[in-house]
Amino acid sequence: MTAARTLVPATAVVALSNSVGVAYAPRMELKPQDSALMLRYRDGDVSAFELLYRRHNDALYRYLLRLCRNPAAAEDVFQEVWGKIIKTRDNYRPTAKFTTFLYHVAYNCFIDHVRRNKRHANPVDIEPDSQPDSGEQPDMLTERSLARRRLETALETLPDEQRDVFLLHEEAGLSLDQIASITGCKHETAKSRLRYAVRKLRAAIDEPPEIT
């Protein structure tokens, strides 16, 4: 049944809906919504939570890693965030997008972590060697490593507010309104911060590599 669905082209569905007069959705939603998964988990379906977790775990981890700039701290906050999601599942109401809810919790946990541990007390560079080997040529690896270093440096030099907005935009894929809601600022402020962040990063990427 699922295979048959996927084989039907979207144009055919639209044509069918037009001819019959039924408002079929042109794009079939095969993946359950995050909110539906969360509600299922609230009712005791652990597999729904696993699916939800697999969707967001890496992006959230990277977001926290960039914010904390310390893998150990990022792991602590990461665990704390999911712990809060699990504990508050009974009170979860799908009034907003789950991603907004998740990153709101993450942002608050990060703020709490900073208050507890004095932010940026011990920033640790993420070693390129610790990343998985992609099997590329050595010169390509070197170039990628340099690009990574430049981007990371540029991210680190960004003001905290601009970095927060950029990461929420890139990692979570949130809109400016959602970012403004999470960070507690106005829409225009979020927009302005994002613009400055993107400009600075673009400048860092375009910057020619230093000859040592």
Add this chain to the structure above:
Amino acid sequence: MSNERRHQDDLNDPLVSRAYRDLSDERTPEHLDHVVLNEARKAAKPGYLRTISWLRPAAWVMTIGLCLAIVLEISNIAPTNQSGLIAPTEVEQKSPAAVLAPPATGGMDAPTAKAKSSDAPRSDDARAEKQEGFSEAEQDQPDEGVGLFELRMLEEVPAASPEPVKAKRQEAAVVEIDSFDQDDRQLLRDAENRARLQTSGDQEAVESLTQFAPTIGLASDVALERYCEESETADPHLWLACILELEQQGLLEAAKTERDLLRESFPAADGLSPMPRRTIPGD
């Protein structure tokens, strides 16, 4: 227009986005995944209870209801105990059988008990006490038409067959009577008479006796004691006079009983003539 487009480019720079995505290939550590998923599983364990959300309040309601039912049941039982039932120990203490039965001999045989009882000083006061205890016990007894003595007998035999019960009861009475002295015999006879009067359904006789008694419960005792006391029953003439008097008063059943007893005690009393009777006290 171009300014706005430049601003949009500033917000969504594909080059920056691609560079960031290319370089951001960090993955969540495996151990972190395990920790979080285990926590989620543990938290979701009692989930089956959450699906039946009404179960908990329903359980509470049922528990409270059950407790109330038990309390009501207990409160219904308690007054019945207080009003309708007599504690067995109380009955045993006041039972005439306890008075009539061989005194607490602790396993002594009948002759020994008899000797012991004859050794004890006998007086009218002691006998009166016995009678009083008897009457009190009978007052406490629910009005079922059966004396406590008979109740005691009935308790000792199974209630399934009436005929063997009666036979057994008579046997037991004879055995006990033989082991008593004259006073005890008299008491036993009185008790039997009362029991007969009550069980024979001769309510008129009982009621007529009550008019001479200050209380209803003591009526039959008082009537028998008044007309056929020990001093009268000692002499067959006096006893006969007593019987005649009972007949004159219409207490035919009582008179018949007394006559039977008289024949039992004095087999040759049929040809006797009654002696002049004394006046009835209180008349």
